[in-house]
Amino acid sequence: MSPDPTPGPTDPTTRVSTGGRSATRSRWTLTIVVAVLVAAALAVDPVASRALSDGRVVELGALQLKLAYNSGVAFSVGNGLPPWVLIAVTTTITAAIGVYAWRTVPTGSPTGTVGLAAIVAGAAANVIDRAADGRVTDYFYTGWWPTFNSADTYLTCGVVLVIIATLRDGATHSDTPPPPGTTT
Numbered sequence: 562m563s564p565d566p567t568p569g570p571t572d573p574t575t576r577v578s579t580g581g582r583s584a585t586r587s588r589w590t591l592t593i594v595v596a597v598l599v600a601a602a603l604a605v606d607p608v609a610s611r612a613l614s615d616g617r618v619v620e621l622g623a624l625q626l627k628l629a630y631n632s633g634v635a636f637s638v639g640n641g642l643p644p645w646v647l648i649a650v651t652t653t654i655t656a657a658i659g660v661y662a663w664r665t666v667p668t669g670s671p672t673g674t675v676g677l678a679a680i681v682a683g684a685a686a687n688v689i690d691r692a693a694d695g696r697v698t699d700y701f702y703t704g705w706w707p708t709f710n711s712a713d714t715y716l717t718c719g720v721v722l723v724i725i726a727t728l729r730d731g732a733t734h735s736d737t738p739p740p741p742g743t744t745t
Contacts, residue, residue, distance in 0.1 A: 584667035591666050591678045595659075598682030599689070602711040606690055609700035609710075618702075627702035632695055636707055644695030648688065655684040670730060676722025683715030 613619070613628035632647075633640035639647055662677035669677075690697050690712070699708040 673726030679719030
């Protein structure tokens with residue numbers, strides 16, 4: 562008897578697919594977007610530090626470029642904690658979100674994939690920035706919101722994209738009739 566040539570659920574060549582997107586393609590998209598965003602955020606930090614180190618403020622209308630450092634996390638929470646504690650906690654959270662993203666993007670939408678990638682990239686860039694000297698370099702200032710950086714922008718935009726993808730996915734599933742033979 563010859564083996565069945567049809568890939569099974571434990572066959573490593575099997576690809577989970579949603580809407581024609583393979584697991585491999587979704588994960589590559591996730592990886593590439595994370596890498597590009599992390600590189601961009603980490604490239605901007607030293608430029609901002611050098612350009613704004615003398616206390617200079619660059620006016621850009623509603624937004625200003627103004628150097629600040631945050632030894633805490635969002636809104637300076639944990640500001641008095643030892644840097645190693647914040648690095649350990651934020652690294653653990655970032656890794657957990659990365660694992661979640663890796664596992665879920667094959668069955669998610671492209672919008673959700675980019676959103677999760679932005680969240681992972683923003684968190685990872687802030688962890689890497691903090692690892693250097695125990696603080697994060699911030700440079701976007703509005704006057705009405707705490708000073709933030711590119712990585713924080715990625716986090717915020719990523720959350721918005723994930724919410725949009727979730728709402729869109731929920732709307733799609735609510736429009737789908739139940740399978741025959743089920744009761745609602």
